[in-house]
Amino acid sequence: MRLELKKRPEHSKAMAIASPLIAIALTVAFGAILFAVLGYDPLKALYSYFIEPLTEAWSLEELASKATPLVLIAVGLSVAFLSNTWNIGAEGQYTMGAIFGSIIPVYFWQWDGWMVLPAMMIMGMIGGALYGAIPAFLKTRFGTNEILTSLMLVYVAGFFLDWLVRGPWRDPGGYNFPETRDFSEAAILPPMFGNGAMHWGAVFALVAVVVVAFLLGGTLKGFEVKVLGQAERAGAFAGFSRKKMVYFGFLLSGAFSGLAGIATVSGTVQQLQPSISPGYGFTAIIVAFLGRLNPVGILIAGLMLALTYLGGESAQVTMGISDKVVRVFQGMLLFFVLACDTLILYRISLVSGRSSAGKDDAPRENLVPAEEAV
Amino acid sequence: MKTKLFAAAALALGLATGAAQAEPLKIGFIYIGPTGDFGWSYQHDQGRKAIEKALGDQVETTYLESVPEGPDAERSIERLARAGNKLIFTTSFGYMDPTLKVAKKFPDVKFEHATGYKRADNVSTYSSRFYEGRYVIGQIAAKMSKTGTAGYIASVPIPEVVRGINAFMLGAQSINPDFKVKVIWVNSWFDPGKEADAAKALIDQGVDIIAQHTDSPAATQVAEERGIHSFGQASDMIKFGPKAQLTAIVDNWSDYYISRAKAVIDGTWKSEDTWGGFDKEMVHLAPFTNMPDDVKAMAEETEAKIKSGELHPFTGPIMKQDGSEWLKDGEVADDGTLLGMNFYIKGIDDKLPQ
Numbered sequence: 001m002r003l004e005l006k007k008r009p010e011h012s013k014a015m016a017i018a019s020p021l022i023a024i025a026l027t028v029a030f031g032a033i034l035f036a037v038l039g040y041d042p043l044k045a046l047y048s049y050f051i052e053p054l055t056e057a058w059s060l061e062e063l064a065s066k067a068t069p070l071v072l073i074a075v076g077l078s079v080a081f082l083s084n085t086w087n088i089g090a091e092g093q094y095t096m097g098a099i100f101g102s103i104i105p106v107y108f109w110q111w112d113g114w115m116v117l118p119a120m121m122i123m124g125m126i127g128g129a130l131y132g133a134i135p136a137f138l139k140t141r142f143g144t145n146e147i148l149t150s151l152m153l154v155y156v157a158g159f160f161l162d163w164l165v166r167g168p169w170r171d172p173g174g175y176n177f178p179e180t181r182d183f184s185e186a187a188i189l190p191p192m193f194g195n196g197a198m199h200w201g202a203v204f205a206l207v208a209v210v211v212v213a214f215l216l217g218g219t220l221k222g223f224e225v226k227v228l229g230q231a232e233r234a235g236a237f238a239g240f241s242r243k244k245m246v247y248f249g250f251l252l253s254g255a256f257s258g259l260a261g262i263a264t265v266s267g268t269v270q271q272l273q274p275s276i277s278p279g280y281g282f283t284a285i286i287v288a289f290l291g292r293l294n295p296v297g298i299l300i301a302g303l304m305l306a307l308t309y310l311g312g313e314s315a316q317v318t319m320g321i322s323d324k325v326v327r328v329f330q331g332m333l334l335f336f337v338l339a340c341d342t343l344i345l346y347r348i349s350l351v352s353g354r355s356s357a358g359k360d361d362a363p364r365e366n367l368v369p370a371e372e373a374v
Numbered sequence: 375m376k377t378k379l380f381a382a383a384a385l386a387l388g389l390a391t392g393a394a395q396a397e398p399l400k401i402g403f404i405y406i407g408p409t410g411d412f413g414w415s416y417q418h419d420q421g422r423k424a425i426e427k428a429l430g431d432q433v434e435t436t437y438l439e440s441v442p443e444g445p446d447a448e449r450s451i452e453r454l455a456r457a458g459n460k461l462i463f464t465t466s467f468g469y470m471d472p473t474l475k476v477a478k479k480f481p482d483v484k485f486e487h488a489t490g491y492k493r494a495d496n497v498s499t500y501s502s503r504f505y506e507g508r509y510v511i512g513q514i515a516a517k518m519s520k521t522g523t524a525g526y527i528a529s530v531p532i533p534e535v536v537r538g539i540n541a542f543m544l545g546a547q548s549i550n551p552d553f554k555v556k557v558i559w560v561n562s563w564f565d566p567g568k569e570a571d572a573a574k575a576l577i578d579q580g581v582d583i584i585a586q587h588t589d590s591p592a593a594t595q596v597a598e599e600r601g602i603h604s605f606g607q608a609s610d611m612i613k614f615g616p617k618a619q620l621t622a623i624v625d626n627w628s629d630y631y632i633s634r635a636k637a638v639i640d641g642t643w644k645s646e647d648t649w650g651g652f653d654k655e656m657v658h659l660a661p662f663t664n665m666p667d668d669v670k671a672m673a674e675e676t677e678a679k680i681k682s683g684e685l686h687p688f689t690g691p692i693m694k695q696d697g698s699e700w701l702k703d704g705e706v707a708d709d710g711t712l713l714g715m716n717f718y719i720k721g722i723d724d725k726l727p728q
Contacts, residue, residue, distance in 0.1 A: 058456065062449045162561070166531060166727065175491055175714035176533050177467065195479060197449065268445045273468065274530070275444040313450060316438050317457050323408065323439045 005346040015344050023336040030336075031329050040319055048318045049311035049329070059314075061198035063306050065268060069094070069260035069277075071205040071302035073284035075212045076256025078293040080249030082216070084229040087250055089135060089150030090257040091281025092157035093128040097258020098265040099161055100127025102272050105187035106169050106180050116186040120262055121204075128258015129251045131157065136250035140243040146250075154281065162274050169272065180272040189267035199267030201260070206299075208256055213295040221248075257281060290337055308333060399461060399639050401425060402454030403437035404447070406466035407564040413589030413608040414563065414625070415439065418465045418488075420609075421627030428632045432639055443468025451476045455483050461638045463631070464488065466563075467532060473497060484643050486634060489534060491713060493645055500630060503651030504534070505541035505712075506680045507623035507659055508585075509687035510673050511605045512545025514620055514662075515583045516553045517669045518603055523554040525576030527586040527593050529563050531727050533715045535587050540719045541687045542585055545676075547721060556581055557724040566592040577602060583620075594618055603664065610660040621673070622660035629655055649709065652681035688712065693720040 031049075032042035053059045073090045080087045087093075101124030104116060135150040162178070171181040189199040216222040228235040228245045236242065265276055287305055291298030312326035403422050407415035422435050436459065441450045447469050454462050455476055463486045464473045470490035477485045477497045485497040493499055515524045526542065528535050539557060546553040556579060558572040569588045573596035576584060584604040586593045594615035597604035604615055606622025630648065637643040650656035659677060662670040679685040690701030695718040701707060718726055 056456075058452070062452075066446075066449070176716035177491075178530070178532060179471075182471070197452075264445055268448065269471075271471065273444060275442060275468065278442045278444060278446050309446075310449075313438060313453055317402075317436050317453055320436070 001350060001352050003348055004351045005342070006349050008345060008347055011344055019340040019344055020337060023333070023340040026336045026340075027329075027333045030332055034325070034329065034332075035321070038321075038325060040321060045315060045319055045321060048315045049326075050307070052314045052318065053307060053310040058196060059310065061193070061196040063303065063310055064202045065197040065199065066309060067302040067306035068199075068201045068205045069264050069280045070284050070287045070305060071299055072201070072208050072260040072263070073253075073257045073281060074287040074291065074298045074302060075205075075208045075295050076253035077284060077288045078291070078295065078298060079212060079215070079225060080253040081288060082229045082293050083225040083245050083249045084232070085246050085249035086147045087132065087135070087150050087253045088147050088285065089132070089152075089154050089281070090253060090284055091277060091279065092150070092154035093131045093254040093257035094261035094264075094277055094281045095154075095157040095161050096131035096261070097124040097128035097255075098261035098272065098276055099157075099164065100124055100130075100258065101262030102169075102180065102183075102265060105183040105266075106272070109181060109184055109187075112184070112186045114186075116184075117189060117266070120187060120266060121259060124258045124262025125255040126258070128261065129255040131258070132250040132254020133247065136247045140246050146246070150250075161272065161276070165272050165274055171271075178274050182271045183266060187266060188270055189263060191267075197268070199263070201263030201267050204259060204263055205302075208259075209295045209299050216295070225249075257284075286334065290334075292341075398432055398434040399429075399635065400457070400459040401433055401435045401635060402457070402459035402462040403435065404441050404450055404454065404462070404464045404466075404469060405437060405439045406443065406468070407440060407589055409437070409439050411564050411589045412591050412611065412614070415465070415589065417609045417625045418463070418627055421631040422463075424628035425631050425635050429635055429639070433635055441469075448472035448475055452479070455480045460484065461635060461643075462486070467534070484634075484638055493647060495645055498634075498645050498647065500648040500650075501534075502625055502656040503649060504623055504625070504657055505537050505687055506651040507657045508538045508541040509545035509680065510659060510676050511585060511621060511623065512542040512547075513549050513676055514665065514669060514673050515542070515585065515605075516546040516549035517672065518620065518665060519553075519581075519583045521580055521582045522550060522552060523556060523581045524583040524585060525573070525579070525581035526555050526557045527569055527572045527576070527584065527588055528557050528559045529588045530561055531559065531716075533713060536718070536726065537712055537715045538587050539722065540715065543719060543722055544687055544692065553721070555722055555724075557722070559727055560588060562588070564589040566590040569593050570596050573597065573604075574600075591615070606660060612660060612663065617664060619660070619663060620665055621662050624658040624660050626656055626658050652677060653683070694718070695720055695722060695726075 028046060032046060035042040035045040053063060073094065077087060077090055101120040103123060104120050134153060135146045138144040138149050139146045165180055166178045169180045171179050189201055192198050192200060224240045227238065228240055228242060232242060265272060269276055283305060287298055287301045290301035308330045315321040315326055316323060403418065405415040405418060409415055409419040422437060425433055426435055438450050441447055443466060451462065451464060451472055461484045465488045467489045470487055470492055473485050473487045474492055474494055474497060477494050481496055483496065487497060487499050489501045490499050526539055528539060543555050556576055558576060560568040560572050562568060569590055570592040573584055573593040577600050582602045584593050584597050586607045589608060591611040591614035594604045594606055594611045597618040598615040603620050604618045606619050608625050610622045610624055612619050662673055686706045688707035690705040691703045692701040694700045697720060
């Protein structure tokens with residue numbers, strides 16, 4: 001006797017909408033138990049986690065600033081994932097985008113004027129796209145598994161950045177510490193309001209959401225993405241090229257990741273350092289799936305995930321709740337969301353004897369190394 | 375009217391500070407690792423607790439742990455400032471620029487940044503001359519090692535770490551001119567798994583003493599298992615290696631933290647740079663254990679000499695790794711050069727990653 005997941009023949013529309021709400025309700029319930037067992041007032045803890053970060057303007061700006069790279073990367077990834085192209089290396093493309101874009105403020109730091117920022121952003125997109133093209137080339141030419149190659153290239157990019165900031169790009173006036181010179185005023189994405197945290201990268205993210213929504217919903221290319229993702233042979237009969245689609249997925253998601261990288265470096269960090277990302281490229285994979293590979297869903301999921309980080313900090317500051325507890329709570333939230341999603345697509349049945357389920361019935365989410373991002 | 379109001383407010387404030395039920399000073403801390411790392415962050419947290427113990431009701435402390443350097447740091451620091459903290463300690467090098475950015479937005483909040491070099495009117499910097507301790511443990515290593523080779527687990531190649539390796543080597547060379555040091559870079563401050571792997575690799579290469587510049591006790595635990603000696607880092611790690619640990623370089627932030635908190639309460643705080651060693655009690659050595667009495671006596675003597683200023687670890691003649699002269703006979707390195715140190719001295723068998 002054992003439990004087995006069986007694919008449901010039909011998905012309930014109502015449940016698809018209700019599932020995130022059920023997941024949040026379950027998280028809140030179990031979170032309250034967790035906090036109570038640890039001796040914290042559960043209502044106060046939940047308030048400081050979910051509500052407090054939303055009560056002040058500066059905190060909302062921080063939320064937008066944290067969600068910006070997540071949403072930007074995730075909408076790009078959603079196109080790749082929908083076309084059945086598994087780009088797991090967004091973190092590397094993010095890093096390469098940041099490096100390419102930073103060529104301008106590092107080497108041409110005296111250059112001033114309005115041209116600087118657009119040039120940096122475009123360079124960032126080119127950097128990310130070119131780096132994404134490597135696994136695309138390896139896949140189309142040699143048939144390598146893009147999950148592995150794109151993931152491994154993440155570490156290559158990280159070490160390349162590390163080498164640059166310790167070596168040739170090191171700030172000449174910085175006591176040999178591993179950082180580039182501070183970006184000049186012209187190379188910094190300005191804040192949208194006063195001197196707040198939200199910079200113009202947030203607009204890029206919104207534009208990306210609209211562009212991808214239009215691409216998927218209103219163009220032939222979007223149709224091609226979905227056809228090749230769901231039925232490759234059918235796509236081939238329609239004259240769609242699988243190889244071109246692999247490149248398209250990688251170039252697009254790479255460019256968006258690269259833009260996220262240079263926007264974060266230019267708007268938030270304002271110089272290159274060995275660490276420029278708290279795992280945005282991996283977390284964005286979760287965001288893409290939480291948002292069900294739908295641009296608007298991704299926007300909401302990105303904001304929600306950003307909230308869990310801010311809420312965690314807020315709970316630490318106002319209640320003295322340990323960072324570890326906060327992480328357990330984040331884990332619970334993701335667990336319930338994915339569990340509820342799984343139960344929409346599958347049902348649990350008790351079976352005796354041998355399995356009848358084929359490999360194809362395995363949940364798609366399992367293909368993603370979710371633990372990388374948490 | 376306005377001035378009157380201001381005067382009244384100032385008077386009220388003055389009375390309030392004088393009174394016993396004064397508003398407590400809120401103090402915030404940002405840690406790079408978990409407070410349970412039993413090394414760097416743990417020791418800063420001990421400093422936080424020391425403030426609470428010493429100043430009681432006059433203060434209220436908060437901390438954020440495991441805050442990564444990079445895009446998140448600024449937000450975390452700003453949150454502490456927004457939460458009403460008037461004195462904020464940011465305890466890792468990578469928080470330097472974020473600290474300055476937040477300090478600009480909150481001119482009435484005092485900031486204290488550890489191990490950096492950029493200051494502002496409301497940003498002080500502080501660090502310890504850990505290298506003084508490293509010179510002493512270098513001497514102990516040279517006395518205690520049978521193979522004449524020590525392993526050194528290094529974190530990230532910033533000047534502070536390079537300086538530590540050089541000081542360790544200078545101490546060792548003062549005892550045994552042919553002493554060898556093998557260095558492994560783990561590129562992280564806190565990664566117990568990698569630190570333990572590095573320790574194992576070094577032992578397999580024939581070292582019989584391990585020093586480290588990473589934050590967890592993992593290497594000391596490995597040394598204990600393999601029956602060799604080690605030095606603790608940042609915190610006294612004797613309970614992780616009762617037979618292995620010879621001594622540990624202990625960061626003592628408590629006195630400094632208490633004095634800075636008092637200065638804010640008294641209104642005497644001003645921006646400055648503090649770089650203290652044995653003399654200011656910012657660096658301690660844990661009790662000398664697992665060594666013969668003569669080695670212990672030597673270590674104590676060196677410690678006393680450095681403390682009194684009689685001995686500076688970086689005194690010439692010292693050659694750089696490539697054999698070129700760095701310091702002439704009797705010449706002492708200036709702080710500027712030490713702060714930016716990015717070269718090895720002669721005899722270190724490693725290529726500096728850069």
